[in-house]
Amino acid sequence: xxxxxxxxxxxxxxxxxxxxxxxxxxxxxxxxxxxxxxxxxxxxxxxxxxxxxxxxxxxxxxxxxxxxxxxxxxxxxxxxxxxxxxxxxxxxxxxxxxxxxxxxxxxxxxxxxxxxxxxxxxxxxxxxxxxxxxxxxxxxxxxxxxxxxxxxxxxxxxxxxxxxxxxxxxxxxxxxxxxxxxxxxxxxxxxxxxxxxxxxxxxxxxxxxxxxxxxxxxxxxxxxxxxxxxxxxxxxxxxxxxxxxxxxxxxxxxxxxxxxxxxxxxxxxxxxxxxxxxxxxxxxxxxxxxxxxxxxxxxxxxxxxxxxxxxxxxxxxxxxxxxxxxxxxxxx
Amino acid sequence: xxxxxxxxxxxxxxxxxxxxxxxxxxxxxxxxxxxxxxxxxxxxxxxxxxxxxxxxxxxxxxxxxxxxxxxxxxxxxxxxxxxxxxxxxxxxxxxxxxxxxxxxxxxxxxxxxxxxxxxxxxxxxxxxxxxxxxxxxxxxxxxxxxxxxxxxxxxxxxxxxxxxxxxxxxxxxxxxxxxxxxxxxxxxxxxxxxx
Numbered sequence: 001x002x003x004x005x006x007x008x009x010x011x012x013x014x015x016x017x018x019x020x021x022x023x024x025x026x027x028x029x030x031x032x033x034x035x036x037x038x039x040x041x042x043x044x045x046x047x048x049x050x051x052x053x054x055x056x057x058x059x060x061x062x063x064x065x066x067x068x069x070x071x072x073x074x075x076x077x078x079x080x081x082x083x084x085x086x087x088x089x090x091x092x093x094x095x096x097x098x099x100x101x102x103x104x105x106x107x108x109x110x111x112x113x114x115x116x117x118x119x120x121x122x123x124x125x126x127x128x129x130x131x132x133x134x135x136x137x138x139x140x141x142x143x144x145x146x147x148x149x150x151x152x153x154x155x156x157x158x159x160x161x162x163x164x165x166x167x168x169x170x171x172x173x174x175x176x177x178x179x180x181x182x183x184x185x186x187x188x189x190x191x192x193x194x195x196x197x198x199x200x201x202x203x204x205x206x207x208x209x210x211x212x213x214x215x216x217x218x219x220x221x222x223x224x225x226x227x228x229x230x231x232x233x234x235x236x237x238x239x240x241x242x243x244x245x246x247x248x249x250x251x252x253x254x255x256x257x258x259x260x261x262x263x264x265x266x267x268x269x270x271x272x273x274x275x276x277x278x279x280x281x282x283x284x285x286x287x288x289x290x291x292x293x294x295x296x297x298x299x300x301x302x303x304x305x306x307x308x309x310x311x312x313x314x315x316x317x318x319x320x321x322x323x324x325x326x327x328x329x330x331x332x
Numbered sequence: 333x334x335x336x337x338x339x340x341x342x343x344x345x346x347x348x349x350x351x352x353x354x355x356x357x358x359x360x361x362x363x364x365x366x367x368x369x370x371x372x373x374x375x376x377x378x379x380x381x382x383x384x385x386x387x388x389x390x391x392x393x394x395x396x397x398x399x400x401x402x403x404x405x406x407x408x409x410x411x412x413x414x415x416x417x418x419x420x421x422x423x424x425x426x427x428x429x430x431x432x433x434x435x436x437x438x439x440x441x442x443x444x445x446x447x448x449x450x451x452x453x454x455x456x457x458x459x460x461x462x463x464x465x466x467x468x469x470x471x472x473x474x475x476x477x478x479x480x481x482x483x484x485x486x487x488x489x490x491x492x493x494x495x496x497x498x499x500x501x502x503x504x505x506x507x508x509x510x511x512x513x514x515x516x517x518x519x520x521x522x523x524x525x526x527x
Contacts, residue, residue: 113523138442
């Protein structure tokens with residue numbers, strides 16, 4: 001039968017993280033890699049459970065009890081810091097008088113190589129530790145490349161969405177954005193006011209002075225609308241010279257009247273394009289979401305539309321509320 | 333062609349000859365973009381066109397250009413990740429040479445759609461080796477010559493390399509190891525981690 005010394009030499013080569021214990025649980029020999037983890041505390045001569053804390057199986061508090069259950073998978077860690085975790089397997093010596101406990105880092109390998117400056121030479125030739133470390137690094141590098149691609153795609157997606165929601169001539173939101181916002185406000189049951197604004201005499205500017213002048217007027221009108229509204233309000237160009245303004249959380253008729261009046265006054269101020277006067281004005285119809293028991297985007301837009309045409313019939317450059325119309329409250 | 337390979341060419345050209353040179357080449361090669369994505373796959377003829385244009389622009393033979401690319405992949409600070417992955421191959425230069433037999437499998441383990449040609453090392457004596465680079469990626473043996481040269485420096489080994497070109501189905505690189513511990517070599521810490 002092989003002697004304890006020869007056995008130790010054999011284990012040094014095959015599993016450099018072994019512990020040889022006697023039947024009282026005292027360590028008689030440890031592998032070089034394991035000893036390297038605690039260079040100032042020789043482990044031989046100490047009690048196994050003074051150095052290692054047994055996490056599982058929990059029922060066992062003394063080593064001799066383990067010797068009677070060979071093949072049990074052990075979960076251990078160092079008693080002192082850093083409390084590196086180990087997986088272990090216990091095999092009693094065939095002739096009695098102790099056991100071999102073979103330890104491995106398991107998943108704690110990543111911290112262990114760093115904490116203890118381990119090298120390839122510290123692992124046995126058949127140990128997959130170095131392959132595992134290789135794989136972790138290789139996968140991290142591949143993942144980093146994928147993540148940077150994802151970030152760039154995400155940025156491109158946001159830019160494309162922004163573009164899809166923007167009216168390129170004026171920089172205002174477009175009809176799509178308005179539809180989206182209306183749907184959102186209604187699903188959140190938020191109250192809001194909606195203005196439908198139509199520029200008066202825009203067609204005549206276009207016909208008289210050309211498209212460049214028309215474009216200029218639209219851009220100036222957009223600027224005025226942004227100036228006269230709050231940051232939270234939404235201004236969308238929904239047709240050639242038609243705009244929709246949405247005021248979230250605003251249902252005060254007096255305030256809305258004030259805003260509509262200022263918008264019209266401002267838009268009626270004379271504009272100059274390359275020396276030619278291009279006078280326009282604006283008419284506004286206003287509807288409130290609170291006027292509907294079950295607000296629908298289509299109904300609110302239709303109501304604002306009715307109010308707008310009433311304003312136009314009344315002689316342009318003015319605003320009307322849907323609630324003032326004779327058929328208010330009857331959505332058809 | 334895998335984006336990682338195109339990206340390697342881009343990174344090498346930008347770091348060595350400057351971004352202007354790279355932009356000139358992408359235009360001359362008729363590309364409508366100038367950034368390769370590492371994790372996308374591109375048509376093979378894009379890379380071939382780019383290499384032709386670059387070598388013409390820089391007035392350098394393709395084999396030399398590709399060998400410098402191989403050296404860059406190991407020795408430039410940009411490529412520290414790759415150098416580390418190669419160093420996992422072994423503790424000594426000779427161990428590293430032997431690990432090349434598994435290189436294409438190792439690469440596939442990390443990036444499953446990156447298929448590099450097989451390599452096979454033949455040992456004639458402890459100081460004489462031949463590396464067979466099989467077909468699949470034109471110019472691969474030139475790149476590997478640069479990689480082997482730079483890895484020798486990394487391990488501190490003194491070697492003489494010659495790319496003997498095609499022999500049968502494989503291109504062959506002859507490696508003569510003059511001294512395995514000629515210089516200090518660069519440090520390799522198994523547990524080094526990016527902060």
